């Protein structure tokens with residue numbers, strides 16, 4: 043663990059690009075003394091004030107009460123898979139394996155959807171693996187584990203929801219804070235988890251900031 047003086051000395055030797063790279067990496071993971079020194083460097087080097095704003099938003103962690111409130115909003119969102127809001131959302135995790143004689147491929151699905159979509163996806167993945175998962179020596183044995191694991195996870199949807207939504211909220215701290223945890227921003231991160239599209243994310247932020255400045 044570095045002292046604040048050692049950190050100052052280190053950061054002093056960084057060029058601007060390295061400082062910006064550090065800001066754009068996961069600032070949530072830095073220690074409090076490192077954040078103090080990083081902010082000092084931004085001011086000293088007269089870098090854009092948006093970097094300070096970025097750090098403040100990313101480090102404005104949610105209290106357990108705030109996190110629970112966002113999780114409650116997530117529960118009642120439209121399902122990103124079937125687009126219906128007839129059921130509460132839950133955590134889904136399943137995988138399917140394709141044996142290719144000398145190799146195999148495996149695809150994992152970890153997202154938040156309604157119970158019906160989760161059940162349907164698990165069923166489809168099990169059926170797929172039953173037909174396609176056996177065709178290589180290694181995947182033959184792994185397939186037993188995958189199918190068992192898919193079945194096991196169907197009884198753990200609520201635990202999966204707790205874990206996935208907590209991680210999702212933590213990972214998107216800055217984005218949610220910037221958008222005052224609006225329902226649209228919460229819906230966006232859930233959709234993004236189901237079907238990632240970084241381009242869309244950028245468009246969303248641009249649209250939002252344009253609206254804000256008008």
Ligand SMILES: [Zn+2]
Pocket residue numbers: 121122123124125126155156157158159160
């Ligand atoms: Zn659904």
